[in-house]
Amino acid sequence: MSPRLLSAVIAVSLVAAAPVASEEAYPSRPLTIVVPFSAGGVTDTVARILAERMRVSLGQPVIVENITGAGGTLGVSRVVRAAADGYTASLGDLTSHVSSSAIFPVRYDVLNDLQPVALLTSAPQLLVGKRTMPATRLDELIAWLKSNPDTASAALPGAFGSGGHLSGLYFPKSTGTRFQFVPYRGGAPAVQDLIAGHVDLLFTDATNVLPYVRGGQIKAYGVTTKRRWAAAPDIPTIDEFGVPLYFSLWRGLWLPKGTPQDVIARLNAAVVDALVDPAVRQQLADQEIAPPGQQTPQALAAHHKSEIEKWWPIIKAANIKPE
Numbered sequence: 001m002s003p004r005l006l007s008a009v010i011a012v013s014l015v016a017a018a019p020v021a022s023e024e025a026y027p028s029r030p031l032t033i034v035v036p037f038s039a040g041g042v043t044d045t046v047a048r049i050l051a052e053r054m055r056v057s058l059g060q061p062v063i064v065e066n067i068t069g070a071g072g073t074l075g076v077s078r079v080v081r082a083a084a085d086g087y088t089a090s091l092g093d094l095t096s097h098v099s100s101s102a103i104f105p106v107r108y109d110v111l112n113d114l115q116p117v118a119l120l121t122s123a124p125q126l127l128v129g130k131r132t133m134p135a136t137r138l139d140e141l142i143a144w145l146k147s148n149p150d151t152a153s154a155a156l157p158g159a160f161g162s163g164g165h166l167s168g169l170y171f172p173k174s175t176g177t178r179f180q181f182v183p184y185r186g187g188a189p190a191v192q193d194l195i196a197g198h199v200d201l202l203f204t205d206a207t208n209v210l211p212y213v214r215g216g217q218i219k220a221y222g223v224t225t226k227r228r229w230a231a232a233p234d235i236p237t238i239d240e241f242g243v244p245l246y247f248s249l250w251r252g253l254w255l256p257k258g259t260p261q262d263v264i265a266r267l268n269a270a271v272v273d274a275l276v277d278p279a280v281r282q283q284l285a286d287q288e289i290a291p292p293g294q295q296t297p298q299a300l301a302a303h304h305k306s307e308i309e310k311w312w313p314i315i316k317a318a319n320i321k322p323e
Contacts, residue, residue: 026086026263030061033089033253036075036096038186039066042205042287046121046251047091049283053274058266068185070322071161072096073104080108084258086267090114093251098307099161102315104322111308114254116300117264118271121287122250125167125224126206127238130197131217138221138241145177152179152200155190161320163249164190166311167203167224169318174243194218205249206232207286224248231286250307252300264297271295 031054035047044066051062067075072095082088090097101110127138135141145152157164165181172178182199184190187208194202194209195217202209206223210232213220222238223229224247229237238245253271255264272295274280281289293299 026266027058027060029087030063031058031087031089032063032065033091034065034067034075034079036067036072036090036092038068038188040188041186042123042208042249043091043093043096043251046284046287049280050091050120050253050271050274053277053280054270057270057273070104071100073100073106076100076110076114077106077108079254079256080113082256084256084260086255086259086263088256089117089267090254091120091251092254093163093249094307094311095162097252097254097304098311099163099166099315101308102312103161103320111305113257115257115259115264116297116304117253117255117268118295118297119290119300119303120251120253120271120275120295121284121289122248123205123207123287124229125163125203125247125249126209126213126235127167127171127201127203127221127224128194128209128213129201129219129221130194130199131219132197133200133219135221136219138236138238138243141221142175142177142241142243145172145175145179149178150180153182154179154201154203155194155199156181156183157187157190157202157204161315163205163247164203165320166314167245167247170245171203171238171243174245210286250303252304254300268295268297 033047033051035044037043047064051064054062067078072092076090076092076096079088079090097110135144154168168181179201187204190202191209193199195212206229209218212218220235222241223235224245225237226239226246229235275289275295
């Protein structure tokens with residue numbers, strides 16, 4: 001055998017005998033959580049609180065990216081199309097992951113093209129009004145609205161089909177009142193215009209407006225719970241005035257379809273670790289954190305499916321169209 005051929009044989013043998021390099025442990029680079037709403041809203045705040053704490057567990061930066069538009073469907077679509085490697089996640093709520101898919105023409109199946117990671121938090125809605133509204137109590141507001149049909153304006157944060165819109169549809173039908181919707185791109189600008197007195201009413205995430213209620217900048221008429229909200233027990237429920245309106249704004253975390261189960265488990269563990277942290281719980285004190293048994297992919301999958309089954313028929317019966 002010639003020296004050159006012998007060298008080639010030895011080289012091949014050495015390569016074959018070398019140990020196979022192990023795959024990189026997940027995660028080996030920064031992760032991105034896509035929030036399908038503008039910065040400053042409650043969903044964005046939840047994402048940023050979790051991202052900061054998950055960085056500790058994962059050993060990698062967790063970046064929050066806001067992609068707005070079309071009721072949250074643009075942000076969801078971004079994650080559906082992403083590589084199923086665990087590095088791009090979708091954090092959203094009832095609007096982005098339930099109602100918007102029944103309203104906007106999407107090219108994905110919101111239930112089957114995403115894989116659930118964990119159910120996160122929930123909070124009720126508050127019906128609030130500008131500080132100068134003549135009514136102080138909800139029964140007074142209902143009486144005023146009946147006497148002044150189509151006079152009041154109600155801010156619509158986010159998009160048609162949002163939680164505020166669904167509650168806003170139910171409330172006038174159940175009280176015999178009428179008001180006009182004024183669309184806003186997100187919750188933050190809607191709240192600012194309510195404070196400024198540019199709109200009269202708003203149904204929104206209770207955590208979004210409680211500080212302004214406490215500061216006397218806006219009025220609170222009622223909360224959408226069966227029992228008084230623990231974070232503000234002085235605010236009556238809407239049900240106490242004979243309007244059985246119950247609504248919870250919940251949030252979850254998803255990954256693209258096809259993500260390996262071990263990656264889902266790793267990300268779920270980071271979420272669970274974050275939600276048990278005392279500092280995180282303090283930051284989310286005005287929200288209800290999902291119980292440990294509900295912080296699972298299976299629990300989010302079941303809840304997501306039940307919410308779609310509940311709200312899609314209502315949305316389609318109301319013939320809600322994107323505007």
